Amino acid sequence: MRNAYARLFTLLVLMVCAPWAVAAERPFEQVYCLKYAVLEDYPLDGMLLGAPRDESIDIPMAMCVARRGSDVLLMDAGYVNQAVAAPWGGAGYVDYRALFSEIGVSLDQVTHVTLSHLHWDHVGGIERFPNAKFIIQRRELEYAAGAMPHNSVARIAVEKTDVLELVKLNWEDRVILVEGDHEGILPGVDVYLTPGHTIGTMTVCVATVKGRVCYTSDAVYTYRNIEEDIPLGLALDASLAVESFKKIRRLLRGGTLIPGHDPAMFTRPGEFGFRKVSEHAIAIVE
Ligand SMILES: [Zn+2]
Numbered sequence: 001m002r003n004a005y006a007r008l009f010t011l012l013v014l015m016v017c018a019p020w021a022v023a024a025e026r027p028f029e030q031v032y033c034l035k036y037a038v039l040e041d042y043p044l045d046g047m048l049l050g051a052p053r054d055e056s057i058d059i060p061m062a063m064c065v066a067r068r069g070s071d072v073l074l075m076d077a078g079y080v081n082q083a084v085a086a087p088w089g090g091a092g093y094v095d096y097r098a099l100f101s102e103i104g105v106s107l108d109q110v111t112h113v114t115l116s117h118l119h120w121d122h123v124g125g126i127e128r129f130p131n132a133k134f135i136i137q138r139r140e141l142e143y144a145a146g147a148m149p150h151n152s153v154a155r156i157a158v159e160k161t162d163v164l165e166l167v168k169l170n171w172e173d174r175v176i177l178v179e180g181d182h183e184g185i186l187p188g189v190d191v192y193l194t195p196g197h198t199i200g201t202m203t204v205c206v207a208t209v210k211g212r213v214c215y216t217s218d219a220v221y222t223y224r225n226i227e228e229d230i231p232l233g234l235a236l237d238a239s240l241a242v243e244s245f246k247k248i249r250r251l252l253r254g255g256t257l258i259p260g261h262d263p264a265m266f267t268r269p270g271e272f273g274f275r276k277v278s279e280h281a282i283a284i285v286e
């Protein structure tokens with residue numbers, strides 16, 4: 001009998017302390033995407049290869065959040081250093097505390113952050129999440145920490161301070177390195193290697209009450225890239241990125257795709273079945 005009580009106690013402790021470990025197959029109840037800044041007058045051919053050279057657009061800087069009870073998964077971490085964003089046309093930056101309060105989430109609640117790749121606009125905000133572990137492709141971090149500094153093309157949009165911070169966090173046991181595809185890396189969370197934009201760009205798919213949602217980040221800049229098979233304007237290997245479009249179409253399995261920088265998601269959310277819920281947030285699933 002004493003053993004039975006001990007087992008029950010252990011189970012209760014696990015349920016309180018490790019919700020991710022016992023959440024089993026329960027789907028995520030909400031997915032939101034938050035636009036925290038824009039890049040103004042970004043050249044269109046930087047998004048869609050072959051677009052007219054003289055056209056430009058304002059592109060959203062965004063990250064997405066999946067919630068299931070007390071489990072909060074953040075997909076990409078944005079940036080905090082506005083001086084880095086300024087030369088790229090960064091504007092309209094929103095402080096994270098206010099931004100996340102629009103969807104009722106505090107920064108401390110975020111326990112896991114997937115990092116799609118190491119460009120400053122996706123990884124520069126990691127310091128804002130003190131309780132989080134960070135999930136990234138092993139090759140993305142290894143390349144940035146080793147060979148990348150000696151390759152002038154690969155270095156574009158990567159900040160030394162971000163790489164060093166992530167290496168430090170890895171030493172502190174706060175980084176989970178992924179090798180390629182890993183379905184179920186967390187309950188209801190699948191990650192996939194979809195390279196081309198960078199050497200280890202990662203797509204994240206979550207199981208939700210409304211079906212599968214896949215956040216491709218910059219593996220797909222805009223819906224037009226993947227729908228019309230238009231290569232990314234900025235890619236370390238454009239043909240490999242197009243191969244990743246094919247993989248993403250397969251792994252989507254009829255679900256909802258969230259690209260990295262599509263303005264229409266935020267300006268016309270209804271067209272995609274999304275809903276504007278606050279000044280900076282749209283609901284993908286609610
Ligand atoms: Zn990028």
Ligand SMILES: [Zn+2]
Pocket residue numbers: 119121122218260261
């Ligand atoms: Zn980006």
